[in-house]
Amino acid sequence: MIKTGKKLASLFIFFLFVLSCQKSNAQSVSVQATLTETNIFEGESVQLDIAISGTSLSSLERPEIPTIEGLRYLPNRTISSSNYSYINGKPSLTQTFGFQFIAMSPGSFNVPSIKIKVNNKEYAAKPISFKILDPKTIDNGDAERSPDIYVRLEASTKNPVVGEQVVADIVLYFKSEVEVSNYNTVPGWKAEGFWKEELNNPAQARSTSVIINGIRYKRARLLQYALFPTKPGELTLSPYSLSVRVRNNRRTSRDPFNFSFGQENKELKTLPVTLNVERPPGIENAEYIGAVGDFEIKRTIKPTSAYVGESVEIITEIKGTGNVPLLNKPEYEFPESLELYNPQENSAITRDNRKIGGSKVFTDIVIARNDGLYTIPEKRIATYNPSSDKYEYTVLPEITFNAEIDPNATVTTLEDMRLDIDPVTGLANWEQKSVIPLKNRKSVFVLMAVPFLLFIGAFGYKTYYDKLTNDSGFARSTKAREMAFSILEEAKKTEDIKESYHKIQKALSRFIADKLNLPIAGISAQRLLEEVKDKKLNSSALADLKRIFEKCETVAYAPNISKEDMETDIQKSRELIKELGKVL
Amino acid sequence: MKVLVLLTSFLFITLTAQSQSSPQVRFDTANDLLEEGKYREALKQYRQIEDSGSSSGPLFLNMGIASVQIDSLGLAKYYFLKAEHFESVKNSAEKALEFVNSQFSRQSAKLPKLPWDKAVDIFKNTPGTFGLFLIGYISLCIALIVIVLDWFNLISLAKRNTIAISLLAITVIMVSLAYYVDYVDQRYDEAVLISEESEVRQNPKESSELVSMAYEGYDLTLDRKKSEEFSGWYYIRLGNGQFGWIKSKGIEIL
Numbered sequence: 001m002i003k004t005g006k007k008l009a010s011l012f013i014f015f016l017f018v019l020s021c022q023k024s025n026a027q028s029v030s031v032q033a034t035l036t037e038t039n040i041f042e043g044e045s046v047q048l049d050i051a052i053s054g055t056s057l058s059s060l061e062r063p064e065i066p067t068i069e070g071l072r073y074l075p076n077r078t079i080s081s082s083n084y085s086y087i088n089g090k091p092s093l094t095q096t097f098g099f100q101f102i103a104m105s106p107g108s109f110n111v112p113s114i115k116i117k118v119n120n121k122e123y124a125a126k127p128i129s130f131k132i133l134d135p136k137t138i139d140n141g142d143a144e145r146s147p148d149i150y151v152r153l154e155a156s157t158k159n160p161v162v163g164e165q166v167v168a169d170i171v172l173y174f175k176s177e178v179e180v181s182n183y184n185t186v187p188g189w190k191a192e193g194f195w196k197e198e199l200n201n202p203a204q205a206r207s208t209s210v211i212i213n214g215i216r217y218k219r220a221r222l223l224q225y226a227l228f229p230t231k232p233g234e235l236t237l238s239p240y241s242l243s244v245r246v247r248n249n250r251r252t253s254r255d256p257f258n259f260s261f262g263q264e265n266k267e268l269k270t271l272p273v274t275l276n277v278e279r280p281p282g283i284e285n286a287e288y289i290g291a292v293g294d295f296e297i298k299r300t301i302k303p304t305s306a307y308v309g310e311s312v313e314i315i316t317e318i319k320g321t322g323n324v325p326l327l328n329k330p331e332y333e334f335p336e337s338l339e340l341y342n343p344q345e346n347s348a349i350t351r352d353n354r355k356i357g358g359s360k361v362f363t364d365i366v367i368a369r370n371d372g373l374y375t376i377p378e379k380r381i382a383t384y385n386p387s388s389d390k391y392e393y394t395v396l397p398e399i400t401f402n403a404e405i406d407p408n409a410t411v412t413t414l415e416d417m418r419l420d421i422d423p424v425t426g427l428a429n430w431e432q433k434s435v436i437p438l439k440n441r442k443s444v445f446v447l448m449a450v451p452f453l454l455f456i457g458a459f460g461y462k463t464y465y466d467k468l469t470n471d472s473g474f475a476r477s478t479k480a481r482e483m484a485f486s487i488l489e490e491a492k493k494t495e496d497i498k499e500s501y502h503k504i505q506k507a508l509s510r511f512i513a514d515k516l517n518l519p520i521a522g523i524s525a526q527r528l529l530e531e532v533k534d535k536k537l538n539s540s541a542l543a544d545l546k547r548i549f550e551k552c553e554t555v556a557y558a559p560n561i562s563k564e565d566m567e568t569d570i571q572k573s574r575e576l577i578k579e580l581g582k583v584l
Numbered sequence: 585m586k587v588l589v590l591l592t593s594f595l596f597i598t599l600t601a602q603s604q605s606s607p608q609v610r611f612d613t614a615n616d617l618l619e620e621g622k623y624r625e626a627l628k629q630y631r632q633i634e635d636s637g638s639s640s641g642p643l644f645l646n647m648g649i650a651s652v653q654i655d656s657l658g659l660a661k662y663y664f665l666k667a668e669h670f671e672s673v674k675n676s677a678e679k680a681l682e683f684v685n686s687q688f689s690r691q692s693a694k695l696p697k698l699p700w701d702k703a704v705d706i707f708k709n710t711p712g713t714f715g716l717f718l719i720g721y722i723s724l725c726i727a728l729i730v731i732v733l734d735w736f737n738l739i740s741l742a743k744r745n746t747i748a749i750s751l752l753a754i755t756v757i758m759v760s761l762a763y764y765v766d767y768v769d770q771r772y773d774e775a776v777l778i779s780e781e782s783e784v785r786q787n788p789k790e791s792s793e794l795v796s797m798a799y800e801g802y803d804l805t806l807d808r809k810k811s812e813e814f815s816g817w818y819y820i821r822l823g824n825g826q827f828g829w830i831k832s833k834g835i836e837i838l
Contacts, residue, residue, distance in 0.1 A: 339689055419652050421680045424642035424673060425615045430607050431639050438713045438766040447721055451728050458732045465736075 029054035029118050033111060033125035039211045040103040041135050046071070048101060048111060050125060052118055053094040063097060063116040070109035070132050071101035106134040137214060146215050148248065149174040151222075153240050153270035161280045162229050163292030163323045164386045167199070167354050170223040170240055170270065176216060179247045181263070183222060186241035193235040193277075194227040195326055200351045226356040228292075228323045229277040240270045280384045286393055289330050291383035293322010293357075297330075299379070299396040307406035308371050311341070314364040314399070321357035322383075324349055329362040330381055330396075335374050341365040368403035375400045473517035477584075480514035483507075484577050492570050498555055500566050504573050505552035508545065511577050515584035525549040532580065541579045544572060607638040618646060623653040641670025641677075648680055658778030658800040660684050662836040665776065690799040694823040704768050713766040720758030727751035775804045775820070779834025788817035788829040795828035804830070806837060 029052065036047045050063050062080075065073055077100035085092050111128040149172070156167040168191075174180060207220040222242070229235055247263045280292070298317045306312050318327055329343055343365065349358040368374060378398040382391045438444060467474050484507040491503035505525070512528045513520050529546055537545070548569055555561060614629030627650040633643055648663035661684045667677035685691075697705070707716060727748045733739040741747060777798050786793040798804070803823050810819040817829045 336689065341691075342693060419649065419680060419683050421645070421649060421676050421683075423615060423618055423646040423649050424676075425612075425619075427608065428611060428640040428642040429672065432637050437770050438717060438762060441714070444714075444717060451721075451725050455728045455732065458735065462735045 029057070029121075029123060031114075031116055031118070031123040031125045033114050033128055035111065035128050035130055037209055038128070038130040039133060040130060041133050041216070042103050042106055043135065045074070045100055045102050046130075048099045049096055050099075050114060050116065051094055051096045052116060052123075053092060054118065055090055055092055056119065057093055057095060058119050059117075060095060060119075061117045063114055065099055066112050066114065068101065068109070068111050070104055070107060070130075071111075072104050074100040074102060103132045106132050108132075133211070133214070146175075146213065148178050149180070149244065149246060149266060149268065151240070151242050151244075151268040151270050153237060153273050155227075155237070155273055155275060157275075159276050159278060160229055161278050161292060161384065161386055162232050163280070163290055163326055163384070164229065165293065165322060165356055166194075166227045166229070166275065168225045168227050168237060168273075169221050170225075170242070172205075172220045172222055172242070172244070172268075173210075173212065173217045174220075174246070176218060177249045179249055180220070181245045181247065183242055183244045185223065186243060186267075189238065189240050191225070191227050191237055193231055194229055194237075195323070197226045197228075197325065197349070197351065197356050199224040199226050199354055199356070224354060226351070226354075228326055228356075229275065230326070232277050232279040235275050235277050237273045237275070239272055242268045244268055281391075283382050283391060286380040286382040286391075287330055288382045288384070288391075289318075289328040291318065291322060291327050291381075292386060293320055293324075293383070294385055294387070295320035295322060295383045295392075295394075297381055297383070297394040297396065299399065301376075301399045301401055303401070305402045305404065306368065308368050308403050309406070310403075311365050311367050312401055312403075314366065314376065316362045316364075316396075317359060318361075319359040321355045324356060324358045324360050327360045329364075330379060332364065332379060333377055334364075334366060335376075337368070337370050337372075338366040338374060339369055341367070368401075371403050371405045373400055373402050476514035476517060480511050481577060481581055483514065484511035485574070488570050488573055488577075492567065497561055497563070497566055501552045501555040501561075501569070504566075504569060505549065508548065508573055508576065511580060512584065515580065525553065532584075535583045537580065537583050541576060545576055545580075548573060548576070607633045607636065607640075607643075611640075611643060615646065618650055621653075623650045626650050627654070639666075641667050641673035644670070645673045645676055645680070648677070648684075652680075652684065656778065657684050657687050658776055659836065661801050662776040662778060662838070665774075665838055685801065688799070688801040690801075692799070692802045692823040694803065695825050704765055707761065707765045708769055713762045713769065716758050716762035716765065720755045720762065723751045723758065724755040727755065771807065771809050773806045773808055774838040775806045775818070775835050776838070777802045777804060777830075777834060778836050782830050782834055784820070784822065784826070784828035784830050786828060788814040788819075792829070796822060796824075796826050798822065798830060804835065806835075 032051045032053075034049050034051070036049070037044070040046050048065075048068075052060060079098040081096050081098075083094045083096070085094075108129065108131050111130065113124045113127045115122055115124045117123075152171050152173065154169045154171050156169075157164070160166050170185075172180065172183070201223050205220040205222050207218040210217050210219045227237070244266045245263065246266055280288075296319045298319075300315045300317075302313045302315060314332065316330055318324075324347060329345065334340060344363040345360070346363075347358065347360040349356060376399050379396040381394045381396060383394070384390075385392050468478060469475075487503050487507035487510065491500040491507065494500045494503060509523065509525065509528055510520060512518070512532060513523060516531055518528075518531070529542070529549065532545065533542060551558075551569065610629055610633050614626045614633070617623075617626035617629060627647060630643060630647045630650065634647075644663045644667035648660045648667060651657070651660035651663055661681065664677045664680045664684060667673050668681065670677075707713075711719070730739070730741065730744060730748050730751070734741065734744050777800055780800050782798045784795045784798050786795055804818075805821040807819045807821075811817065811832075814829070816832055818832050818835060819827070820830050821827050
């Protein structure tokens with residue numbers, strides 16, 4: 001059963017429209033033929049659309065389909081539709097006929113010009129060339145290896161000049177079995193070396209069909225940016241990242257009924273793209289304000305007559321398409337007697353039709369300090385047009401304005417214009433310039449060294465003091481000489497010779513014991529001599545020590561020892577203590 | 585007798601020569617020339633005093649006044665800025681600067697200084713780099729004395745470690761600050777453009793891209809270290825924050 005209700009309704013609307021337009025005398029009719037694909041694989045179906053548009057379609061015949069070489073017509077699949085719209089306040093009707101074909105044999109072919117009678121007049125659509133590809137030429141391996149989905153950054157030109165607009169498209173390619181439900185951009189893309197402006201993007205990206213390496217892909221332009229190189233040389237656009245939610249409609253063993261379990265998020269990234277940015281050619285006899293594109297420059301003055309002290313604006317307006325955000329202010333030669341103030345700058349940017357455009361307005365503010373006629377000389381400005389690859393010159397004519405003295409203004413006296421400071425005379429305080437940097441002042445280093453040296457000395461003394469207090473062996477060793485000399489002093493003062501020799505022995509024994517940290521009591525002279533011998537005391541000193549020890553022990557039995565002998569032995573003992581001090 | 589006469593003559597000649605070269609004598613001579621309206625000669629005399637290494641507030645103030653009279657406003661601004669550093673003529677110098685600045689046909693935008701830069705300026709003037717160093721040094725000495733006295737049990741402080749560490753921290757901060765301020769003072773100089781105009785370029789080359797134009801009286805901050813790399817050029821920052829290279833001719837460093 002074939003549904004006819006919709007067709008009847010559309011025909012009814014169409015005839016109503018035809019009747020309503022019968023009296024109008026619009027004559028413009030256009031016929032356009034399009035193929036849904038121009039690269040078709042053998043066995044694939046393709047649709048030929050013939051669209052007839054016009055403000056008045058009083059009589060219209062269904063087009064007759066000629067034989068198209070390479071394609072076979074499928075007669076039961078013809079569709080027709082009509083669309084009514086207002087364009088520029090005028091009604092317009094488009095009647096479209098769609099004819100289905102199947103691709104039969106590989107090769108290059110043409111859809112011939114299709115003729116159609118509209119309003120009793122014959123119109124013809126332009127012929128269309130197309131290719132039918134042999135599926136056998138597709139390398140199955142390549143097809144398997146080719147990614148299901150990927151994103152590319154496509155630059156409109158690879159060799160721009162500094163300041164020229166480069167359109168960078170972020171384009172998604174995906175196979176027909178892949179369905180993209182949505183995408184999100186990953187923020188943070190930087191185009192270093194470029195001024196970046198986002199162009200107006202369509203609310204919903206439309207996809208077209210392309211064949212890449214024999215594989216049919218859908219191509220959808222997601223985003224578009226206008227980039228303006230700011231310096232010459234090789235500049236690289238870093239990878240652009242996208243997060244895409246996709247569903248693969250290919251049935252898999254895990255999802256044999258294609259229940260769409262295969263929805264997943266994919267992170268995609270473009271490859272970096274390198275552009276070779278060239279410098280615009282040199283320029284003479286004009287000022288280049290960095291403008292690259294198609295611009296119009298205009299200079300006006302407001303007002304043309306002003307009072308002295310009133311501000312006057314010189315307005316330079318630059319309008320057109322190109323690097324509007326990067327335009328520099330032209331520099332004018334203002335008369336010396338004009339006071340200049342910081343110029344103002346305003347811009348309005350448009351982003352339609354893949355082009356950055358708009359206007360930039362520079363306002364120079366000047367104030368005349370004297371009355372008279374002021375002239376700002378003409379100015380020749382160059383803008384570079386990359387489409388014609390040459391400079392275009394605009395001469396801004398000279399402008400004049402008249403400054404008058406305001407009759408109501410208060411008059412500034414000459415006194416106000418004079419420096420009212422008297423020179424200082426008489427005696428002055430004189431200083432000698434001697435600023436020595438801190439790093440070159442030796443006194444700084446000396447000053448810093450003093451406390452540290454004192455601190456180190458104090459630390460050393462503290463360590464010595466602590467050891468003397470806590471280490472009895474160290475204390476005995478340190479004080480041994482002093483102690484021995486004091487006992488010898490006592491021996492010298494003693495009248496009794498035996499007692500003196502007892503003290504000499506005590507002094508020597510005590511000194512050796514203190515130095516070697518040996519117990520004081522109960523140690524024999526023989527043991528002390530052995531200890532000293534181990535310390536490599538020279539032989540003569542050792543012999544003297546032995547002799548004195550023996551004399552001290554035998555003094556009780558040798559009554560003929562004189563006081564002089566004793567003093568000699570005391571002196572000898574002193575020397576021995578000094579000698580022992582060197583080795584112990 | 586002959587020896588006495590010779591000695592007296594020698595002393596007289598020496599003292600006369602010394603008095604002629606004294607800055608005060610030259611200053612008085614220059615002031616006379618200024619009053620007579622011989623501004624260029626006066627300025628020449630003043631410059632000789634400056635070149636001899638002597639400086640004073642009245643000297644720079646008078647040099648500024650002479651420069652105004654010969655219509656060299658950039659130079660006048662330079663001398664008034666120098667005079668501003670001397671307390672005795674500070675008010676007059678400020679008033680003169682106000683006048684001079686109002687006379688320039690082109691005014692430069694001036695970004696306010698960052699708080700840190702302001703602080704460095706304050707430290708530079710009071711107490712100065714050596715003053716900062718001395719504060720740190722005294723703090724160090726006190727810290728070391730506290731530690732040593734404690735070692736020998738000569739004092740007993742409950743928070744000895746806290747006091748010593750705090751004093752050492754103050755030392756580190758003050759000495760570091762002193763050296764940083766000294767570094768900034770040595771590296772960056774304030775300068776004034778005294779020529780009518782000069783180009784500020786991206787690089788120290790005539791052919792380099794033009795950054796901006798500088799006009800008489802513009803305040804510049806000069807990077808001395810970077811400027812040493814190229815003879816005849818200074819690397820500067822303009823009052824509006826732009827950087828670039830400018831020819832050294834026509835620039836007076838404060």
